[in-house]
Amino acid sequence: MIRSLPNSTGYKIGFRVFVTLFFIFLLLPLIAVSVLAFNDSSAITLPWKGFTLDWFFANTDDRVGLFKDEELLTSIWISIQTAFAMALLSTIIGTIASLLFDKFNFKGKGVLYFFAIAPLVIPGVILGISILLASTAVGGKIESIFGIDAEIFSPGFWLVVIGQFSFGATYAMLLVSARLKKFDPALEEAALSLKATGLQSIWYITIPFLKPAIIGAFVVTFLMSFSNFNTTIFLVGSDPTLPVDLYSRIKFSSTPVLNAVSFMIVLAVSTFAFINLIINRNKK
Template sequence: MIPSIPQSRAFQKTYAVYVGLFFLFLLAPLVVVAVFSLNDSLFPSLPWEGFTLDWYFADDRERRGLFHDGALLESIVTSLVIAVFVALLAVALAITNALLFERYHFKGKQFLYSLMLLPLVIPGVILGISILSFSSGIANTIEDSYGLDLEFLRPGLPLIVLGQFAFISTMATLVISARLRKLDTEMEEAALNLGASRLDVFRTITLPWLKPAVIGSAVVAFLMSFENFNTTLILAGSDSPLTITLFDRMREGSTPVLNAVSTLLMLGSGMLALISIFIQRK
């Protein structure tokens, strides 16, 4: 709806109802998940058996809450480690890519830019299979030729980080490039004319200007890595991240513990999103 175009009251009310129903459609499943994490029942479904926090804090064989479930806690730590490494690598490469594409002109620039965007349009499963096939082929060749077993090229945490980094860095690049495009280059040129080195210009002018975008892209990269499933499923080894652990638990049978995990993830993601918005506004 365009605010500058006059609209009838009937249309405005209809539009408001539509927006309300749309957000209700988005929020209803999340609310249901959170509510059933508090249900005093062995199954996350109706009927409502009463309020309980057992699925968070209980420590017995029949009802083992989230904070006493070693496998789930270990998988959360694994996902956190992966997400931190992916976010750091993605932001570092994104800053470099943004400077390359926004500050320099060279032959083949458009081709390289299109190549950078390619992981965004490739399905996660295909990307994971491609990375696994490529890395395993290299590892097998080196092992057959030189007798060296390169474990980091086998399914496991390093390969998960590499696989997620391949497409998440592209998202971070787009965010930081959009911010860098708004920086007046005359500020940088003036600093260079006054005797500052390129490193000083980057440290005192460019990087502070990019700070909101860097933090925002780091949050986005962290969340995308933490919740990624398709690529992670193909590249996971013995150390399973949270998404793979939840998938395995769902195949065995859903319990309210999984609802409790989902509720905490929703709260954590919401807090990170609010922090990102607050920093960007500031």
């Protein structure tokens, strides 16, 4: 049944087979996509025609590798910038929100908290279209009243950042709140009794305590932004982010350069994850 109880061999073997199959199911697409990035073929699937690095470095008429594909490199760069801006904004507002809900009781707190966690259960497509509709309406009003074309309200880089931030802040808030629950308020009271102002005690006492959670929230929201499609697709202007670019290529023109991009992402994420695991293990 569990570790400390004797189990029948059938139970153990059955469980192991199921779990093994599950992990094959989990990892197979990632392995397949990575290995095929090195296939010397123009098709994204098998048969295997030998090893090549063409899909990373080639620049010929029929093969353009990842590092020579200007369009793809541009979309990766846009995604990185978007993710950085979104993660920064989400982490700041998410931290502020977690402090607000933790430290203060005020009228309408319950309602406000409801809206703050609502993005958890609102499909991304709904956030995308409603922010598109609202920003278009506001942009239209500004244009008709002041006669200026307010670019920030039309689809483009900043609208994507704002749209992703609308739910990113929720996740940042929850991650920071989880650590804030372990905070001992006596520390802050001590600072206050030593004549620190409220802001000083937050800045010098609470924020340093929250630092690991704040860094964690930044990383998580960065990754959320980097891989977001459902909200982004409605808000993107003429410069696509990586997922939007990948989507149109998968749909209309797949070549193994897609495998090369996927391989790089798989490699980066796994490396990062394992470094994280080792650091955590050493801490223990």
